[in-house]
Amino acid sequence: MAKKTVKTTTEENEIIIDTRIDELESELSIAEIKLIDLRESADRFRAEAARLQTEFDNFRRRNIDAVVRARQEGALEAAGEFLGVVDTADWAAGVIKDPEVKKGVEMIAKSVTGIFDKLGIAEINAAGQPFDPGLHDALGTAPVDNPELDGLVAAVIKKGFVTLEGKVLRHAQVIVGTRG
Numbered sequence: 001m002a003k004k005t006v007k008t009t010t011e012e013n014e015i016i017i018d019t020r021i022d023e024l025e026s027e028l029s030i031a032e033i034k035l036i037d038l039r040e041s042a043d044r045f046r047a048e049a050a051r052l053q054t055e056f057d058n059f060r061r062r063n064i065d066a067v068v069r070a071r072q073e074g075a076l077e078a079a080g081e082f083l084g085v086v087d088t089a090d091w092a093a094g095v096i097k098d099p100e101v102k103k104g105v106e107m108i109a110k111s112v113t114g115i116f117d118k119l120g121i122a123e124i125n126a127a128g129q130p131f132d133p134g135l136h137d138a139l140g141t142a143p144v145d146n147p148e149l150d151g152l153v154a155a156v157i158k159k160g161f162v163t164l165e166g167k168v169l170r171h172a173q174v175i176v177g178t179r180g
Helices: 010-081 083-095 099-118
Strands: 121-123 136-144 153-158 161-163 168-170 172-179
Touching: 010 083, 010 168, 083 099, 099 121, 136 153
Parallel strands: 136 172
Antiparallel strands: 121 161, 153 172, 161 168
């Protein structure tokens, strides 16, 4: 069997090469279009990922804020339950005559107010201050001779408490001095 030799002319070679170039240019154009589509898709996915990340960060921040607020509100609610203990201890310290028992009652009151300090709750300083309906509940009035004492808190019946943020936990119950 004789080996068949195929001879092509230069013109035939140029046609084959031109055809192949056309095919490759066509494939390249299709690849470029696909690349543009893929880049656009990638940009959309990046934008969506960035939006989701921002949304998640906002969600996390809102939840952290909600947890902090819930803890603060829970602490204030619990502290409110101890106001009666402070009232009772203050009353008892005023009427107990035995110094040792009185000292024990005062220690209980000091312990509760120490917890209040840790929670950021402070006693409202009412005695001798101008009456402020935002901080004080007037239970009554008492006559005063000195005009400078008119409108000032003459006596505190029950202590009031406020948070460091200014939220009133309980208004101070007071007697207001009036001239007349």
